[in-house]
Amino acid sequence: MALRTIRTLGDEVLSKKCKEVTEMTPRIKELIQDMFDTMYAEYGVGLAAPQVGILKRIIVMDVTGEDPIVMINPRIVESSGEQIGNEGCLSVPGKTGVVRRPNYVKAVALNEEMQPIEIEGTELLARAICHELEHLEGKLYLERVEGELMNVSDEDEETETEFE
Helix, strand or coil, X not given: CCCCCCCCCCCHHHHCCCECCCCCCHHHHHHHHHHXXXXXXXXXXXXXXXXXXXXXXXXXXXXXXCCCEEEEEEEEEEEECCEEEEEEECCEEEEEEEEEECCEEEEEEECCCCXXXXXXXXXXXXXXXXXXXXXXXXXXXXXXXEEEEEEXXXXXXXXXXXXX
């Protein structure tokens, strides 16, 4: 188990676009495992590679605690509906804000074997996919917050509003 340091607001790596992954290497496999270890240790439901300082198009997610998902070079190909809810981010600790997202998302990506996959999700999974993909473009959810950014109370820090 290797934990990586999560980059936080103000770190320039969070504002940079990520590069596509062209081949699976031992270092990338290790990165993916470290990302899961880091995400679970921080009680997140998703984590993007730039959040641990790596400018690669890789995200990991697990919105149920039992269904880990790896997406390499992901992109959204379809979305519909709308949901409005609180969103947080491990790179913006202690803060939350109301964000409008699609309620349904279909994304395509590569898995750890570099094979094409398609992921469909609604509600929290759709929100997490959108949130994580924005990290790969150098964007934070803060750009989408409607109204005031709020402080998260200590007891709420481990809820589903913690996306990364």
